[in-house]
Amino acid sequence: MAVYTDVDDEELIGFLRAYDLGALLSCKGIAEGVENSNFYLHVSAGSFILTLYEKRVAEADLPFFLGLMEHLSARGVTCPQPVRDRAGRALGRLAGRPAVIVTFLDGYSIHHPEAAHCAQLGAALARLHLAGADFSMRRPNSLSVAAWRPLYAPCAARAGEVAPDLGDIVAAELDVLERGWPRDLPEGVIHADLFPDNVFFLGDQISGLIDFYFACTDALAYDLAVCLNAWCFDAAGNFDAAKGAAMLGAYQSLRPLTAAEIEAFPLLARGAAMRFLLTRFVDSLDVPAGALVRPKDPREYLARLRFHRGIGAARDYGLA
Amino acid sequence: MAVYTDVDDEELIGFLRAYDLGALLSCKGIAEGVENSNFYLHVSAGSFILTLYEKRVAEADLPFFLGLMEHLSARGVTCPQPVRDRAGRALGRLAGRPAVIVTFLDGYSIHHPEAAHCAQLGAALARLHLAGADFSMRRPNSLSVAAWRPLYAPCAARAGEVAPDLGDIVAAELDVLERGWPRDLPEGVIHADLFPDNVFFLGDQISGLIDFYFACTDALAYDLAVCLNAWCFDAAGNFDAAKGAAMLGAYQSLRPLTAAEIEAFPLLARGAAMRFLLTRFVDSLDVPAGALVRPKDPREYLARLRFHRGIGAARDYGLA
Numbered sequence: 001m002a003v004y005t006d007v008d009d010e011e012l013i014g015f016l017r018a019y020d021l022g023a024l025l026s027c028k029g030i031a032e033g034v035e036n037s038n039f040y041l042h043v044s045a046g047s048f049i050l051t052l053y054e055k056r057v058a059e060a061d062l063p064f065f066l067g068l069m070e071h072l073s074a075r076g077v078t079c080p081q082p083v084r085d086r087a088g089r090a091l092g093r094l095a096g097r098p099a100v101i102v103t104f105l106d107g108y109s110i111h112h113p114e115a116a117h118c119a120q121l122g123a124a125l126a127r128l129h130l131a132g133a134d135f136s137m138r139r140p141n142s143l144s145v146a147a148w149r150p151l152y153a154p155c156a157a158r159a160g161e162v163a164p165d166l167g168d169i170v171a172a173e174l175d176v177l178e179r180g181w182p183r184d185l186p187e188g189v190i191h192a193d194l195f196p197d198n199v200f201f202l203g204d205q206i207s208g209l210i211d212f213y214f215a216c217t218d219a220l221a222y223d224l225a226v227c228l229n230a231w232c233f234d235a236a237g238n239f240d241a242a243k244g245a246a247m248l249g250a251y252q253s254l255r256p257l258t259a260a261e262i263e264a265f266p267l268l269a270r271g272a273a274m275r276f277l278l279t280r281f282v283d284s285l286d287v288p289a290g291a292l293v294r295p296k297d298p299r300e301y302l303a304r305l306r307f308h309r310g311i312g313a314a315r316d317y318g319l320a
Numbered sequence: 321m322a323v324y325t326d327v328d329d330e331e332l333i334g335f336l337r338a339y340d341l342g343a344l345l346s347c348k349g350i351a352e353g354v355e356n357s358n359f360y361l362h363v364s365a366g367s368f369i370l371t372l373y374e375k376r377v378a379e380a381d382l383p384f385f386l387g388l389m390e391h392l393s394a395r396g397v398t399c400p401q402p403v404r405d406r407a408g409r410a411l412g413r414l415a416g417r418p419a420v421i422v423t424f425l426d427g428y429s430i431h432h433p434e435a436a437h438c439a440q441l442g443a444a445l446a447r448l449h450l451a452g453a454d455f456s457m458r459r460p461n462s463l464s465v466a467a468w469r470p471l472y473a474p475c476a477a478r479a480g481e482v483a484p485d486l487g488d489i490v491a492a493e494l495d496v497l498e499r500g501w502p503r504d505l506p507e508g509v510i511h512a513d514l515f516p517d518n519v520f521f522l523g524d525q526i527s528g529l530i531d532f533y534f535a536c537t538d539a540l541a542y543d544l545a546v547c548l549n550a551w552c553f554d555a556a557g558n559f560d561a562a563k564g565a566a567m568l569g570a571y572q573s574l575r576p577l578t579a580a581e582i583e584a585f586p587l588l589a590r591g592a593a594m595r596f597l598l599t600r601f602v603d604s605l606d607v608p609a610g611a612l613v614r615p616k617d618p619r620e621y622l623a624r625l626r627f628h629r630g631i632g633a634a635r636d637y638g639l640a
Binding site for chain 1: 326328329330332343344345346347348349350351352360362367424425426427428429430431432520521522523
């Protein structure tokens with residue numbers, strides 16, 4: 001959660017003049033998204049979210065993210081839809097930063113997902129992958145296997161601050177992942193960060209997906225492995241086989257995995273755990289002064305990595 | 321700005337069952353208020369603010385604050401109005417904290433008030449004082465002159481971290497304020513923290529006042545002195561006589577100051593500057609770990625205090 005940038009009322013009113021949204025009624029910084037500043041925006045035309053992009057999001061990537069949200073919205077995936085100004089532009093500038101207004105989605109994040117929520121998530125992820133199949137833009141995954149060693153190296157000396165054996169595990173694991181990472185799996189648009197925070201429910205139904213700022217072109221099954229890590233472990237860090245089966249089953253009912261994806265799944269799950277272990281580790285060492293953000297605990301993902309290292313084959317996740 | 325407490329979706333849905341507000345649609349932590357956790361709450365019945373009271377607000381004071389907001393709302397002062405549950409209770413409990421739902425007010429804070437905004441504020445303050453005249457509850461001002469020395473003493477040794485002469489100025493000033501503080505001015509309900517953050521505008525008109533959690537029973541003219549400090553200095557710290565005249569004139573058009581209030585005003589202005597200098601100084605030394613809050617700069621109020629010390633008489637503020 002973060003609000004990094006304050007928005008001046010006069011600047012905001014000037015910014016809104018380019019849009020057909022009527023008068024400013026209210027604008028409040030909200031604790032949503034860790035990469036950007038987000039605001040609840042109430043104008044005569046209704047409720048919206050105003051996003052200011054902070055430094056961690058590359059401006060050159062914004063057309064991909066905004067284009068993707070428009071593409072998915074048009075294909076029935078409920079996600080924030082960029083609002084275009086009178087000149088047809090989705091991307092503006094406010095408080096010295098790239099800025100965009102998107103539609104407001106009702107719904108709330110489920111803090112303790114049950115198997116039924118995991119099934120909903122599996123189906124939503126499959127629909128996202130299917131709807132993204134004809135999206136024409138590409139963006140490489142800048143946080144995939146090739147990025148992990150360079151991300152880790154400058155911080156390796158401080159691994160012991162997180163856990164005594166973190167350094168040994170990461171070193172061994174990077175070798176395994178770099179050597180064995182699959183290259184020829186079905187690719188497409190992936191969300192790459194579909195944690196419970198980024199999925200809205202109304203009652204038992206998913207009402208929307210948000211925060212597409214890690215979305216990229218990569219192996220679809222890797223996205224499923226990210227979700228398995230994010231949704232199917234209990235608070236104590238133990239894998240919940242019922243949640244895993246519910247998610248994987250619901251995904252496969254809409255998009256059956258290929259034999260190669262199934263075979264690769266245990267390694268993808270280890271890689272997904274490694275990706276979040278490493279970014280959480282690096283973030284925990286480097287909290288910017290004044291940032292209104294609580295770093296997440298890397299040890300949760302160290303525990304998941306340990307679990308995946310003990311998995312023999314895809315059938316141990318309920319895949320066959 | 322602060323969100324200290326996360327609210328679990330299941331707990332919130334349970335909490336809402338006591339109210340006639342319909343289903344939960346959305347709940348987002350907002351960057352508003354420094355003492356409490358505030359959330360934008362969207363339910364079937366409309367938009368509201370959910371407030372969780374953190375430790376700095378004494379639970380025993382909540383009936384005063386909530387009663388005051390109801391009293392003022394009923395007398396035409398637009399402020400958040402507590403929503404009562406089906407059993408008629410305004411105060412509930414959520415996430416282990418006292419919790420209240422209040423009406424959502426449209427409007428936005430003016431970051432750079434002009435003289436016209438200061439006039440609006442002066443009139444709104446007078447209306448607040450008049451509307452509070454028949455409020456029957458009392459709450460002493462726990463941050464008035466008697467509190468300043470005990471607040472400062474434990475931190476005095478670190479005064480030099482803020483400014484080389486802070487210690488000397490505070491020591492001399494506390495003697496003057498304690499000796500001369502007026503005791504017999506007209507009293508009533510004061511807001512005591514009516515900074516621009518706590519005043520909403522729509523266009524050029526004030527649309528609402530918020531954050532009554534410093535409200536108390538004290539000299540009405542002291543509230544005006546707080547507002548003079550908060551609204552009538554420019555970004556460089558210089559007093560703006562036009563803004564001062566606009567605020568004081570608009571206030572007096574609805575509630576003329578007595579001769580004793582006018583005579584006491586320069587000392588009240590010094591006291592108001594001292595109060596915010598000291599709380600900002602203490603807060604700047606003691607940012608709680610994990611708190612999502614940026615401390616405000618005490619030096620802004622040291623500069624105001626210096627200005628007020630150079631004032632000879634009330635006519636220097638435009639009062640006569």
